[in-house]
Amino acid sequence: MNIHEHNSRILAGVEQPASDVAPSASKGLIVRDSHQESWRRCVEQHQLDPKSRATIPQVGENQLRQLQDEFGHRIFSYALEELNSLMSMVNEVGYSASLANSQGVIIAESVKPSQEYYCESDRLGSIWLEEIGGTNGIGTSIIEQRPVAVFKDDHFYYDFAAQACVAAPFYDAMGNLQGVLNLTTCNPYLDINAHHIVYKLACQSSVQLEERLFLEHFQDFMSLRFRNVSTQAFLIAYDELGVIRGASMAMRKRFALSQMDMGRRFIWEIFDLHKSGAAIDQLRSSDQVRMLDSGEVVSIIRFDARRHERNGRPNLYIPDRGEPVVSRTDKPTALDACAGNDRQMKENVRLVRKIMNKGLPIMLLGETGVGKDTLAKAIHQESDRRDGPFVAFNCAAVPESLIDSELFGYGKGAFTGANREGNQGRLVEAHGGTLFLDEIGDMPLVLQTRLLRVLESGEVSPLGSGKPRHVDLQVIAATNQRLHDKVAEGSFREDLFFRLAGVIVNLPPLRQREDKDFIIKALLADLCRKSDAVQLTKAAEEMLLSYSWPGNVREMKHVLHRASLLCDDGVIDAKDISLPFQRHESTPPTDRLRLPSPSAYEEASDRFESPSVAAKMAVAEAEGKVIAEAMAANDGNVEEAAKTLGMSRATLYRKLKKYGIKS
Ligand SMILES: Nc1ncnc2c1ncn2[C@@H]1O[C@H](COP(=O)(O)OP(=O)(O)OP(=O)(O)O)[C@@H](O)[C@H]1O
Known part of the structure; x- marks a missing residue:
């Protein structure tokens, strides 16, 4: 094809639909990459004219060295391994291999000194952008984000019509373009079928390179x-x-x-x-x-x-290889204590250990009293941040109007009534350690937006102080509410939910745990440390094991504590144990708080299945009544009422708010 035929074909390609452009190669070709789109871009966007001469600019030696340094030693050496392996397969046909960076500059090449069909325009430092060199392997593959084969007169400029090249871009684990593997030759005898095979080889190399970077990451x-x-x-x-x-x-x-x-x-x-x-x-x-x-x-x-x-x-994954058995010879940690002897909790702790120290936020979900706070502290104690602060912030216990200043802080004299010296806020206090955001479901919507911004930028701007502070935090959030429902009804931001839920840990309610006996022992051991030795009779143990524990571990702890004070000679018997849900024949109903039946509670409070709306409403109504009664029985004392109900003060405050009961 002479220069006029070449130019006419390119210009026709710009004008016509793809199917009308005659391929220039012989029959029997395996692949002919279509470059009509690229030719059109060259004319319409890059304002190039195929009739003019092409010049490929070059960067100077110093700049080349700088670009090589900037490329990153690890990826550079991996890419060179691929180039050398490609060269061992294709150099006999006259190809030379090169590596271009993401701006199309050739920063490395693998060429035999005797290389016969070396293309001069592919020297080190050449800038192969489509905007400059027209349709070409490196530049076009960068724009089209795919491997490209440009065979001879498919190049936009006639000046490159003697060259055949294949270019395969590769991306890092985050999907960012890192560079392009490029193979070029000026071999006049090259057949398009052979070129197609070389194209496949280059693609394979870039896949391997990308896979290596991805799996490492x-x-x-x-x-x-x-x-x-x-x-x-x-x-x-x-x-x-x-x-x-x-x-x-x-x-x-x-x-x-x-x-x-x-x-x-x-x-x-x-x-x-x-x-x-x-x-x-x-x-x-x-x-x-x-x-x-x-x-x-x-x-x-x-x-x-x-x-x-x-x-x-x-290594490849071997399907039947079981999980490695980790033998822990050291003494049990706080995390082991949380796991106890329950399969789900052990699995939770295994997951937590896996992701700990990776900067992922952790979301703890579970009913009140299951041990979310306890688990959060245990995670902190076992993490690399154990020497940093553990700062807990309960979004339900702090009045809405104060959450902003308490959490984000404020500068000197930021508002009337503020501390004269200002307050750095809990986020800044937790810098270098762990921030535990308890009852996150109660965070007001406007502050959710602020919190999201902090988590995304890693900077806090206290109210009335222009200076943003960088904070490095492990965030652990917890809630006993159905956050998905709150997201669906629009009272909790979906983006914040996902930002906080790097990993979700579901803590099982006590009634579902397989190790109630283990927890009873742990709680008794704790009581023994504080008072005289305490033992359980068989009848007492059976009573504890068969109860449904709506207030979970917290409730069990209170029940055991109360029983240890009432029992004789340090031995807790069934008569010393008072359980609100218990339906003993001998128990006068008026002596007991009338809570919903355990089965109704179980059905409705199992937040990870979906209870029917009717059951939910029935339970909510009964719960509201019981709370009102408990408040009345304790003369409005929230702390005492919370103890009677076996729930935390924060939970009770939240429920008082929910049912409109005055404290
Ligand atoms: N595995 C455990 N062994 C012994 N005691 C535990 C265990 N888990 C929790 N507890 C005790 O149970 C009580 C409640 O635990 P915690 O405050 O961690 O629950 P929570 O899920 O955070 O409750 P809430 O949702 O109401 O804030 C605490 O007194 C804690 O010490």
Whole structure:
């Protein structure tokens, strides 16, 4: 094709629909990448004219060195490994391999000194942008975010019509373009079919490079990749709860996933899987997944979390390998005490240990008195932040008007009645440690927005003080409310929920725990430390084990404490135990608080299933009545009423507010 034919073909391509452009190569080709879009961009957007001469600018030596340094040593060495391995396969055909950075500048090359068909325009420092060089491998692949093969006269400028190149971009684990692997030759005898094979090789190298970066980055999470897609890396990382933690560039494009979706969406939203943690087991036992949008089934390769690297490459996940048995020879920690002997709590603690110190916010969900506060303190004690402060802030116990100044602080004389010296606020107090936001469901909406801003920027601006303060925090939030419902009704910000719920830990109610005996022993041991030895008769133990404990561990603690004061000779018998829900024949109903029956309570308060609206309303009505009675019986003393009811003061305040009962 001479220069006139070349230019006419390019200009015709700009004008005509894609199908009308005649391919210039011979029949029998395997692939002919269409570049009509790129030709059109060159003319219409970059204002290039195919009839003019092309010049490829170069950066100077100093700038080149700077760009090489900026590229990052680790990725640079991984990329060079790939280039060398590519060269060992294609240099006989006259290709040379190079690495371009994300701005299209060639910063490394792998060329044999004797290379016969070396393209001079591909020297170190050359800037291959589509805006300058027209349609070309590096520049066009950067714009189109895909591997590109440009065969000879498919180049926009005739000056490059003797060259054939393939360019495969690769992205880091966050989906940011890192660079382009590029193979070029000026071999006049090159056949387009051979070029197509070289294109596939370059794609494979970029997939491997991207996979290596991705798996290294997400080594604490499970990952999977599509098996048979060779031109781009389709990788996704997810955690034990099925939350998507990361996705490669190709995966993000394929499923329209944005950075905002990471940590917020679930793996079963894109694949046909159980909509729960069971999805993880499903993935472990299958080599295929079905995509929800297209119904297409793809083969997958799984990668386990916390992979140990061998030869610089992560190990493949071995499906039947059980979880490693961690032998803990040291004495039980506060976290072990929280786990007790209950399977769900042990699993919770295992998850917490896994994600601890990774900067992920933790959300603790569970009924009042299950031990959320206790678990939050135990996490802090076992974390790398144990020497920093543990600051607890109860959003329900602080009046709404004071949450702002208490939490975010204020400057000197910020408002009338403020402390003259100002108040740095709990967020700043917790700097370097853990901030425990209890009863987060009671955070007023306007302050939710402020809190979100702080969590996103890592900076707090106290009221009336212009200076923002940087804060480094492990945030643990807790609630006994159904936050999903609050999100649905608009009283809790969805974005804040997802920001706080880096990992969600569900604490089981005491009635569902398998280790009530263990907890009884722990509480008795605690009582023994404070007073004389306390023992339980068999009848007392049975009574405690068969009760439903609506106030959970807190209630059990109070009941045991009360019984230890009433019992004779340090032995607690059934007669010493007073349980509000108990329906003993001998118990006069008027002596007891009339709480809803345990079964109704269980049914309605099991927040992780959905109780019927009627049951919910019945329980709420009964609960309101009981609370009013308890308040009256205790002459309006919230602390005493809370003890009688077996709930925390904060919870009682929240419920008083909810039912409109005056304290
Ligand atoms: N595993 C446990 N072993 C012994 N005592 C425990 C355990 N878990 C909690 N407790 C005790 O139970 C009481 C309630 O625990 P905690 O305050 O942590 O519950 P909570 O879920 O935060 O309650 P609320 O939602 O009402 O704030 C505390 O006195 C705590 O010491």
